[in-house]
Amino acid sequence: xxxxxxxxxxxxxxxxxxxxxxxxxxxxxxxxxxxxxxxxxxxxxxxxxxxxxxxxxxxxxxxxxxxxxxxxxxxxxxxxxxxxxxxxxxxxxxxxxxxxxxxxxxxxxxxxxxxxxxxxxxxxxxxxxxxxxxxxxxxxxxxxxxxxxxxxxxxxxxxxxxxxxxxxxxxxxxxxxxxxxxxxxxxxxxxxxxxxxxxxxxxxxxxxxxxxxxxxxxxxxxxxxxxxxxxxxxxxxxxxxxxxxxxxxxxxxxxxxxxxxx
Amino acid sequence: xxxxxxxxxxxxxxxxxxxxxxxxxxxxxxxxxxxxxxxxxxxxxxxxxxxxxxxxxxxxxxxxxxxxxxxxxxxxxxxxxxxxxxxxxxxxxxxxxxxxxxxxxxxxxxxxxxxxxxxxxxxxxxxxxxxxxxxxxxxxxxxxxxxxxxxxxxxxxxxxxxxxxxxxxxxxxxxxxxxxxxxxxxxxxxxxxxxxxxxxxxxxxxxxxxxxxxxxxxxxxxxxxxxxxxxxxxxxxxxxxxxxxxxxxxxxxxxxxxxxxxxxxxxxxxxxxxxx
Numbered sequence: 001x002x003x004x005x006x007x008x009x010x011x012x013x014x015x016x017x018x019x020x021x022x023x024x025x026x027x028x029x030x031x032x033x034x035x036x037x038x039x040x041x042x043x044x045x046x047x048x049x050x051x052x053x054x055x056x057x058x059x060x061x062x063x064x065x066x067x068x069x070x071x072x073x074x075x076x077x078x079x080x081x082x083x084x085x086x087x088x089x090x091x092x093x094x095x096x097x098x099x100x101x102x103x104x105x106x107x108x109x110x111x112x113x114x115x116x117x118x119x120x121x122x123x124x125x126x127x128x129x130x131x132x133x134x135x136x137x138x139x140x141x142x143x144x145x146x147x148x149x150x151x152x153x154x155x156x157x158x159x160x161x162x163x164x165x166x167x168x169x170x171x172x173x174x175x176x177x178x179x180x181x182x183x184x185x186x187x188x189x190x191x192x193x194x195x196x197x198x199x200x201x202x203x204x205x206x207x208x209x210x211x212x213x214x215x216x217x218x219x220x221x222x223x224x225x226x227x228x229x230x231x232x233x234x235x236x237x238x239x240x241x242x243x244x245x246x247x248x249x250x251x252x253x254x255x256x257x258x259x260x261x262x
Numbered sequence: 263x264x265x266x267x268x269x270x271x272x273x274x275x276x277x278x279x280x281x282x283x284x285x286x287x288x289x290x291x292x293x294x295x296x297x298x299x300x301x302x303x304x305x306x307x308x309x310x311x312x313x314x315x316x317x318x319x320x321x322x323x324x325x326x327x328x329x330x331x332x333x334x335x336x337x338x339x340x341x342x343x344x345x346x347x348x349x350x351x352x353x354x355x356x357x358x359x360x361x362x363x364x365x366x367x368x369x370x371x372x373x374x375x376x377x378x379x380x381x382x383x384x385x386x387x388x389x390x391x392x393x394x395x396x397x398x399x400x401x402x403x404x405x406x407x408x409x410x411x412x413x414x415x416x417x418x419x420x421x422x423x424x425x426x427x428x429x430x431x432x433x434x435x436x437x438x439x440x441x442x443x444x445x446x447x448x449x450x451x452x453x454x455x456x457x458x459x460x461x462x463x464x465x466x467x468x469x470x471x472x473x474x475x476x477x478x479x480x481x482x483x484x485x486x487x488x489x490x491x492x493x494x495x496x497x498x499x500x501x502x503x504x505x506x507x508x509x510x511x512x513x514x515x516x517x518x519x520x521x522x523x524x525x526x527x528x529x530x531x532x533x534x535x536x537x538x
Contacts, residue, residue, distance in 0.1 A: 080435055102437055112432040116450040116527040125436050125446075153529045167436070 029059035031207030032093040032103060032174035034079070040087035041074050048074045050231040051088070056224075058093075058174075059205035063218035066228035066262060072211045075228065076177050079209065080106050092175060105168035107181040111160035113152040113167075120148040123166045131170075138166045142196060158189035162196070169200065176201075178210040182217070194221060198243065215255045215262065220245050225254075227261040235261040315497040320504070323497040332486070337505060340475065340482040343399065344467050344509075347406025352463055355411040356456070359418025364448070376415060384408040385473055397478035402471065409470040410463035417459025421452030454528065457521050464513045472506060 034056040041049040048071045056062055064072050077083040078090060081100040090097040092104065113122045124135035139145050142162040152160060161181055168176060182190045198221060201208060212218050218225045219239055227235035235258060241250055297317050303309050304316030311319070327333035358376065361368040384405060395401035425448050433447045475484020487502035525531050 082431065082435065100434060100437070104435075106432075106435050108428065108432060110428065112428050114429060114433075114447065114450070116453075116525075117446070118527075125433070125438070127442075151527045153527065 029205040030172060030174060031059035031205050033058045034175065034207060034209075035091040035094075036088070037091075038088035039075075039078065039085050039090060041071070041078060041083070042086045048231055049078075052231075052233060054226075054233065056207060056209070058207055061201060061208045061210070061221060061223045062226060063210045063212060063222035063224070064226045064228055065212055065215055065218050065258065066234075068213065070228045071231045072228050073179060076106070076179050076209065076211055079175070080104055080177055101175075102171070103174040104177065105171065105173035105175070106177040107161070107164050107168050107179065109180050109183055111152070111157075111164040111181075113160055113163055115152050117152075118148070119144065119150050119152065119155070119163050122152060122163055123170055125167055126171055128171075134170050135166070138170045139163075141169070141200060142166045156189075158185050158193065161185065161193060165193075165197065165200075169204075169206075172204065173206055176206045176208045178208065180211050180213065183213070190217075195244075197221070202243075215258050216247065216251075218258070219251050219255050220247070225258055227258060229262065312494060312496060315500060319497045320500050323495070323501045327486075327498070327501070333501075333505075336481060336483050336486045337509070340471060340484070341509070343402050343475075343482065344406060344471050347403045347471070348410050348463065348467050350403065351407030351410040352414045352460065354407070355414030355459070355463075356418050358411075359415045359456075360422060363419045363422025363452070364444070373419075376412075380412045380416070384470065388474070388477060392478065402474040402479070402482075405474045406467055406470045409466040413462040413466060414456070414459045417455045417462070418452060421455025421459075422448060424455070425451040454525055457517065457524065461514065461517045464517060465510070468506060468510045468513070 034054070036052050036054040039049055039052040039054075040047065052075070064075065066072050074083070078085055079097070081097055081104065084098070092101060113119075114125070117125075120132065120135050120139065123139055124131035136145065136148060139148055142165055144159060144162050144166070147155065147159065147163075152163065155163065164181065182193050185193060194217070210218070210221060215225075219241075222239055224236070224238050226233055237254070237258065239254060241254075245251060300309075300314075301317045304311070304314070304319075309316075315323075324333070358372065362373050362376075363369075387408070388405065391401045391404055395404060429447055429451065430443065433443050438446065471482075472484055475482040476488055479485040479488075483502050483505055487499045490496075490498035490502070522531055
């Protein structure tokens, strides 16, 4: 499955029928820079995020780790525009976020596919011109081109998240938000999803924010790891390891450092 | 029912077919035996014809009413009343259910009133309906509409209220506007519940029509049976009852077919596909 997806990726990258300007775009960074200034989020009397300052350059892959209740999901919901900040501001590419953003896409903990629409229609949920062709192309990228006409109910958990990933990528987003999307998958499927995600990210370089409770996952995937504790950033560290990454050694030492801050 | 042996090269189909045939015949064994006993009892004079006519005389009544065209006319008139009442009451129930399910303000304004009206047995308003509409077509259609409105309304409301909020949130993040959100997320999610309401409404539809046609009508199956009663034609009365049963069954089969088509995505309707 992963091998198939990987070859699909290389084929996609070297697609000869694609117009020249698209090829250039593919090599360059498609991501958008994010800037959070003194972001505060309160629910009633409870302060969930207390003054987050954060700048994420375009195309960076950031993982956010922390205990549950630390404000990770809240941060993601603010970035997606689903919730509004109580104080401070969020800027995407210099424009202040006030509501849902078309260039921001989100992967949820559960795949959230529409069970009454076939896989292809789920991927092309936003419709728009040539949506079938674009949905089919990105389904091939995630290795599920042959399941386009299936109902979501017959797919496995991993396949559903692949479809959800395809759905997020079909509009070529500038920012991809991942809310523990691999948490419910078995170890092997999770590893396949990691390879798939990194492969696609390296091609398109969308700015990525991954929320996870798994420090090893954060170190395996991200350029930079943030620890969110009690609504504030407790640690902000780069992951200076070459890809593809192997567990153990330097990665294990970094995981240990991060774990002490969680 | 269908003979596929000629086209089937599969030998293993034979014993399976035998077992199916056995099950099929045993399902019908009891009703067929009952009809035979009934016929014999009627011919022997154990059952008086005025109490219950023989199956053969019901069959004769069937062929006679088909030949003089009266059966078809009565069935057509009853079906038309049923469908008009269903379209009116079901349509209104659907609209109200969507409104109260989707808009909080509509729920506040309408729901408690509708819940109160729902508790009035719709057959209890027959005297009022006769005063309002006389004994014309409107009275019957109104009664059917009043009967089917509430099951459709309640199930539509419930279906829309229990839509998975995670899907709604996802759809908003993925840029669906209010119309697309309703057509592609909320309505399909509520559809299984709406169809349950429809099947329930169909039962009420026939029941109401029987009562309405029995009380006041100059055509329709209910009229046919009441008229036959006047002339002691018990065979026609029983025929009318059987026709009602068949129409009810037909409506149920059609809704099941609709369900199978509209809910093909649902795991409950996919067992056959997955096995194939």
